[in-house]
Amino acid sequence: MSRITVPKTFKLYIGGKFPRSESGRVYEVVTAKGAFLANAAQASRKDARDAVVAARSALSGWAGATGYNRGQVMYRIAELLEGRRAQFIDEIRSSEGVSASAAEAQVDAAIDVWVWYAGWADKYVQVAGNGNPVSGPYFNISTPEPTGVVAIIAPQQSSLLGFVSVVAPALVSGNTVVVISSQSSPLSAISLSEVLATSDVPGGVVNVLTGSAAEVAPWLASHADVNAIDLAGAGELDWVDLQIAAADTLKRVLPPEDGVSAASVERIIFFTETKTVWHTKGLI
Amino acid sequence: MTLDHPVALAPAERAVQLIGGDLTEKSLRLHLEGLPGVDAVGLEARAADLGTRSIKTTSKAWALDKIISLIDLTTLEGSDTPGKVRSLVAKAMVPDASDAATPRVAAVCVYGDMVADAVAALGSAHSAGRDDGINVAAVATAFPSGRASLSVKLSDTADAVSAGADEIDMVIDRGAFLAGRFGLVFDQIVAVKEACRRTDGSYAHLKVILETGELTTYDNVRRASWLAILAGGDFIKTSTGKVAPAATLPVTLLMLQVVRDWHNLTGERIGVKPAGGIRTSKDAIKYLVTVAETVGEEWLDPHLFRFGASSLLNDVLLQRQKLTTGHYSGPDYVTID
Numbered sequence: 001m002s003r004i005t006v007p008k009t010f011k012l013y014i015g016g017k018f019p020r021s022e023s024g025r026v027y028e029v030v031t032a033k034g035a036f037l038a039n040a041a042q043a044s045r046k047d048a049r050d051a052v053v054a055a056r057s058a059l060s061g062w063a064g065a066t067g068y069n070r071g072q073v074m075y076r077i078a079e080l081l082e083g084r085r086a087q088f089i090d091e092i093r094s095s096e097g098v099s100a101s102a103a104e105a106q107v108d109a110a111i112d113v114w115v116w117y118a119g120w121a122d123k124y125v126q127v128a129g130n131g132n133p134v135s136g137p138y139f140n141i142s143t144p145e146p147t148g149v150v151a152i153i154a155p156q157q158s159s160l161l162g163f164v165s166v167v168a169p170a171l172v173s174g175n176t177v178v179v180i181s182s183q184s185s186p187l188s189a190i191s192l193s194e195v196l197a198t199s200d201v202p203g204g205v206v207n208v209l210t211g212s213a214a215e216v217a218p219w220l221a222s223h224a225d226v227n228a229i230d231l232a233g234a235g236e237l238d239w240v241d242l243q244i245a246a247a248d249t250l251k252r253v254l255p256p257e258d259g260v261s262a263a264s265v266e267r268i269i270f271f272t273e274t275k276t277v278w279h280t281k282g283l284i
Numbered sequence: 285m286t287l288d289h290p291v292a293l294a295p296a297e298r299a300v301q302l303i304g305g306d307l308t309e310k311s312l313r314l315h316l317e318g319l320p321g322v323d324a325v326g327l328e329a330r331a332a333d334l335g336t337r338s339i340k341t342t343s344k345a346w347a348l349d350k351i352i353s354l355i356d357l358t359t360l361e362g363s364d365t366p367g368k369v370r371s372l373v374a375k376a377m378v379p380d381a382s383d384a385a386t387p388r389v390a391a392v393c394v395y396g397d398m399v400a401d402a403v404a405a406l407g408s409a410h411s412a413g414r415d416d417g418i419n420v421a422a423v424a425t426a427f428p429s430g431r432a433s434l435s436v437k438l439s440d441t442a443d444a445v446s447a448g449a450d451e452i453d454m455v456i457d458r459g460a461f462l463a464g465r466f467g468l469v470f471d472q473i474v475a476v477k478e479a480c481r482r483t484d485g486s487y488a489h490l491k492v493i494l495e496t497g498e499l500t501t502y503d504n505v506r507r508a509s510w511l512a513i514l515a516g517g518d519f520i521k522t523s524t525g526k527v528a529p530a531a532t533l534p535v536t537l538l539m540l541q542v543v544r545d546w547h548n549l550t551g552e553r554i555g556v557k558p559a560g561g562i563r564t565s566k567d568a569i570k571y572l573v574t575v576a577e578t579v580g581e582e583w584l585d586p587h588l589f590r591f592g593a594s595s596l597l598n599d600v601l602l603q604r605q606k607l608t609t610g611h612y613s614g615p616d617y618v619t620i621d
Contacts, residue, residue, distance in 0.1 A: 049612055052612070052614075056614070056615070219611070219612065222610075222611035222612070223611060223612040223614070224605075224611065224612060224613045224614040224616065224617055225612065225613070225614025225615065225616065226614075245611070248611075
């Protein structure tokens with residue numbers, strides 16, 4: 001007996017929940033060869049607004065957690081990703097049209113990058129912070145703190161590795177993020193948000209919007225409650241305008257990149273603000 | 285409860301005219317219990333329907349400005365300090381420092397002992413009877429519970445009025461109301477109204493808080509609304525904000541219907557003030573629609589409709605900034621008290 005296929009209609013991931021787009025729109029996700037794969041929600045500017053509100057309210061909890069705690073939470077996600085290897089490989093193969101071994105290599109690389117960044121959670125402060133030399137009876141200490149809400153336009157081509165390579169570095173220092181996933185292959189991002197929803201990451205720390213970056217990104221770039229924007233996957237967009245809009249509210253901006261961004265501590269430190277404090281030696 | 289002998293009630297003008305000269309607890313009870321019951325399902329369906337109107341662009345801009353001009357900016361905390369009242373007043377006078385075109389709020393609402401601080405902070409912006417200033421509203425009569433003797437309630441009220449309060453927000457004795465002692469509640473409102481009298485003979489506006497969250501049924505809300513109006517209230521107000529549920533759209537709609545009926549009956553206009561739980565512009569706009577479609581647009585006036593709110597103002601300002609600048613604003617761009 002032949003079965004009727006059950007095509008899925010995926011939703012957004014905002015504030016730890018999976019809502020439909022406020023606009024009610026969906027779009028078809030197709031394989032590299034053009035066959036129907038699933039429906040995904042097409043986010044509107046109001047979904048972006050809601051996501052920023054969720055990210056803002058989740059910020060104090062996530063930024064206030066110890067680096068060690070954040071590292072453990074992120075490492076746990078890597079464990080869950082391992083458990084879903086087969087699903088990710090399958091999704092990457094069908095949506096990107098690559099071979100099984102290439103998909104497998106991408107999933108391995110994504111998990112490795114995630115673990116690499118997780119390890120930095122309780123270490124980047126030691127690298128980026130400093131005890132400043134002063135000629136007086138006090139200490140002067142500089143320490144990095146998360147900048148706040150980071151909007152990210154994920155790379156369009158590499159659906160899982162590209163996504164992980166931009167989300168993890170912003171997350172690890174305690175920022176909360178609003179990510180616009182790859183428009184043509186959003187399935188890996190959606191599956192990753194299902195992983196995040198069942199992990200220890202508090203709701204609102206990661207918010208995933210699927211749909212058109214060209215439509216949503218300008219609203220995030222000009223949003224006064226977004227502290228930084230990563231234009232990694234905005235190469236095809238009018239990204240100079242996005243930079244100009246972001247400058248109005250003094251956002252930190254990372255420019256577009258070709259391919260997948262390389263893992264680096266600089267990427268973590270970029271989304272931090274340096275706080276410098278002094279403390280007297282006299283009372284010791 | 286049966287009464288051995290009829291208890292005469294304080295002669296309140298409205299009640300005497302409607303019920304007749306022999307105003308007793310029994311005649312009041314007969315009148316209130318003779319009110320038709322509320323169709324709860326119909327009421328909620330109507331309120332839900334009124335919440336679906338789409339208010340966009342220029343209408344929205346008008347609505348946001350209107351909401352600001354209808355707000356009673358409120359701080360009712362045990363931790364209120366003179367400094368906190370001053371900052372509240374500063375916000376009432378200049379809600380948005382980045383846009384001078386932002387209207388002022390209608391009033392600031394504080395505890396009775398903070399009235400003098402609010403009046404001093406307002407200075408020449410205090411309305412003090414004029415039409416263009418900001419009023420000072422004071423909660424009185426052992427707010428929020430209303431559990432005190434009548435003499436305490438009256439001196440509480442008189443203190444606030446003599447300190448310069450333009451409006452008194454009183455709470456009814458819900459315990460007495462629920463026990464069926466309508467006459468007691470009625471007499472207290474009449475007495476408090478008299479305590480609102482200033483030395484020059486004019487009266488501070490009296491808002492009667494029904495605390496609908498404690499009245500349990502829509503029928504009770506309708507009776508309490510009639511009771512408050514008959515006893516001489518200038519405004520009927522939903523809640524103290526200290527009890528959940530506070531203001532809801534169906535309850536406000538019901539109170540507006542009573543106000544409409546009273547207007548049809550006597551030509552007199554009574555105000556309505558939903559308070560507590562209205563935090564977003566979207567919610568507030570639903571209330572505006574409800575007012576306009578129930579009693580008419582003329583009620584969208586600070587003399588006849590108010591929002592009792594504290595956090596609502598910031599959300600309205602954020603929406604307003606979004607409309608004027610074209611991009612989303614954030615909580616960093618409004619004052620947080």
